[in-house]
Amino acid sequence: MQNLINVNSVLENTAKISIFSSTKNLIQVRNFIEENAKKYLTDINIINQIILSVDEACTNIIKHTYKFEDNHIIKIEYYKNKNQFIVKIFYNGDAFDPNKRAVPDMKEYFAKYKVGGLGIPLMKKFMDKIEYLHSVNDFNELTLVKNI
Amino acid sequence: MVFFIDFPEKHITKMEEFNIVEKNNNDVAILYLEGFLDAHTSVELEKSFEKLIDEKKFKIIVNFEKLSYISSAGLGVFMAYIETIRNNSGDVKLCKMSDKIYNIFDMLGFPILFEIYKEEVETIAKFN
Numbered sequence: 001m002q003n004l005i006n007v008n009s010v011l012e013n014t015a016k017i018s019i020f021s022s023t024k025n026l027i028q029v030r031n032f033i034e035e036n037a038k039k040y041l042t043d044i045n046i047i048n049q050i051i052l053s054v055d056e057a058c059t060n061i062i063k064h065t066y067k068f069e070d071n072h073i074i075k076i077e078y079y080k081n082k083n084q085f086i087v088k089i090f091y092n093g094d095a096f097d098p099n100k101r102a103v104p105d106m107k108e109y110f111a112k113y114k115v116g117g118l119g120i121p122l123m124k125k126f127m128d129k130i131e132y133l134h135s136v137n138d139f140n141e142l143t144l145v146k147n148i
Numbered sequence: 149m150v151f152f153i154d155f156p157e158k159h160i161t162k163m164e165e166f167n168i169v170e171k172n173n174n175d176v177a178i179l180y181l182e183g184f185l186d187a188h189t190s191v192e193l194e195k196s197f198e199k200l201i202d203e204k205k206f207k208i209i210v211n212f213e214k215l216s217y218i219s220s221a222g223l224g225v226f227m228a229y230i231e232t233i234r235n236n237s238g239d240v241k242l243c244k245m246s247d248k249i250y251n252i253f254d255m256l257g258f259p260i261l262f263e264i265y266k267e268e269v270e271t272i273a274k275f276n
Contacts, residue, residue, distance in 0.1 A: 023188035027184065125255060
């Protein structure tokens with residue numbers, strides 16, 4: 001019986017959305033995260049950090065994995081447990097682990113007027129953990145964890 | 149293998165998510181941003197910068213008072229044009245940011261490269 005209660009509890013604290021891989025759908029993703037994060041979190045700064053991180057992750061997938069082709073599907077799920085708000089992003093495509101991308105030296109970045117490459121640094125600053133899994137059939141699972 | 153069993157809803161583009169109004173104060177062009185600046189809408193800001201550069205307007209202020217959201221795609225627009233504008237004796241100065249927007253700029257060190265002011269009037273004065 002205890003297990004059943006736990007399962008129900010988990011199911012109540014999750015939801016998912018699927019979008020086509022177009023940047024015009026980023027607003028849908030942000031609204032989905034905002035709407036659900038507000039159910040559990042009161043600190044608007046924390047909520048904004050999660051929204052931005054998920055936006056950056058989806059933008060990278062649309063831009064780098066799908067090269068702005070808008071016919072692919074990206075699935076976003078959130079889970080909330082006692083201490084964490086977790087967002088999982090599922091998509092098919094080439095492997096790309098954001099943890100393996102070096103964070104730029106910002107002094108050099110500005111000195112050389114570089115452009116782009118700031119999405120992952122923002123995700124790393126705002127989230128407590130980023131996990132990436134690439135498996136068979138080019139299935140990718142990106143997990144963003146925020147301690148709450 | 150079936151990974152995605154949910155079919156996404158069609159979403160109609162709403163460009164009212166983001167709007168830019170341009171005004172001029174003598175030789176200073178002021179861009180007023182409104183709404184959400186992300187990877188979708190940042191193209192509109194790129195067009196505005198390209199138009200100003202074509203018109204040889206290199207003294208540019210960006211007013212963020214009505215901007216609710218910015219992602220790295222929005223930040224990238226400022227990096228894309230600042231060198232060209234400064235090479236033409238101009239500058240892009242920023243003002244009226246909410247704490248939420250300023251924190252994003254500040255976290256990545258943008259105040260190293262860009263002057264950011266609280267009020268528009270003091271920003272205009274810096275060009276004179």
